[in-house]
Amino acid sequence: MIIQRVVLNSRPGKNGVPVAENFRLEQSTIADTIQAGQVRVRTLYLSVDPYMRCRMNEDTGSDYLLPWQLSEVADGGGIGVVEESKHDNLAKGDFVTSFNWPWQTVAILDGSLLQKLVPQLVNGRLSYFLGAAGVTGLTALLGIKEKGHVAVGANQTMVVSGAAGACGSLAGQMNQNSHIILCGQISQYNKDVPYPPPLPPDIEKIQKERNITRERFLVLNYMDKQEASILQLCQWIQEGKLKVRETVVEGLANIGAAFQSMMDGGNIGKQIVSVSK
Numbered sequence: 001m002i003i004q005r006v007v008l009n010s011r012p013g014k015n016g017v018p019v020a021e022n023f024r025l026e027q028s029t030i031a032d033t034i035q036a037g038q039v040r041v042r043t044l045y046l047s048v049d050p051y052m053r054c055r056m057n058e059d060t061g062s063d064y065l066l067p068w069q070l071s072e073v074a075d076g077g078g079i080g081v082v083e084e085s086k087h088d089n090l091a092k093g094d095f096v097t098s099f100n101w102p103w104q105t106v107a108i109l110d111g112s113l114l115q116k117l118v119p120q121l122v123n124g125r126l127s128y129f130l131g132a133a134g135v136t137g138l139t140a141l142l143g144i145k146e147k148g149h150v151a152v153g154a155n156q157t158m159v160v161s162g163a164a165g166a167c168g169s170l171a172g173q174m175n176q177n178s179h180i181i182l183c184g185q186i187s188q189y190n191k192d193v194p195y196p197p198p199l200p201p202d203i204e205k206i207q208k209e210r211n212i213t214r215e216r217f218l219v220l221n222y223m224d225k226q227e228a229s230i231l232q233l234c235q236w237i238q239e240g241k242l243k244v245r246e247t248v249v250e251g252l253a254n255i256g257a258a259f260q261s262m263m264d265g266g267n268i269g270k271q272i273v274s275v276s277k
Contacts, residue, residue, distance in 0.1 A: 087111025245269025
């Protein structure tokens with residue numbers, strides 16, 4: 001079967017700015033038949049996210065992120081529909097998602113690595129599972145609850161430094177009290193610096209004088225809270241308590257441009273690429 005896919009065409013360099021030309025759309029083929037336990041899926045939506053900038057480097061600087069390889073298909077959060085299944089728990093027509101979805105129009109995947117989706121949980125807006133009802137929403141919710149220590153009724157002020165982004169646009173809605181939370185370092189991702197990046201001397205001085213703590217938050221450390229948190233996010237979406245913003249680009253061919261725009265701050269809310277209907 002002939003498909004289209006997007007591969008890493010070149011690396012921008014650790015201190016370089018990524019551009020659409022770092023990715024390449026090409027034609028490829030997949031097997032016409034699937035094996036036991038596999039499913040053939042048609043890609044509906046793909047997510048482009050700031051962390052992917054690290055995957056463009058030979059060394060991601062992280063022990064939980066693998067680098068993309070040159071001339072190999074890129075991958076990330078994705079959603080698709082099952083077109084053929086030889087997996088016991090998945091049937092044709094099921095909607096599924098994965099955090100390692102290949103950037104291609106059609107794929108053959110291991111069914112055991114896919115999560116089945118219930119569209120009704122997000123009022124039929126499947127792409128929300130890549131954002132507000134996915135890892136992005138989890139990051140906002142758990143970051144506030146587990147690291148922000150936001151307490152109902154407390155006299156706190158909450159400041160979201162990137163409130164137009166995918167995560168920040170959600171975090172600002174999850175508490176009506178006050179607290180200051182610094183979340184996200186996308187402005188530093190094109191620089192070869194440690195994570196979290198070092199503070200300028202004058203800011204570091206203020207931090208020490210005022211006893212301001214600076215602690216790293218990684219949502220992957222809280223996956224035991226994933227199921228309950230996702231259900232909470234879906235409930236808020238259904239009730240209209242959580243307003244979801246997305247920037248949607250049409251077509252797999254435009255995913256490189258979507259990634260470049262996202263890194264330049266061109267998105268409001270979650271940056272999504274719609275691959276097929």
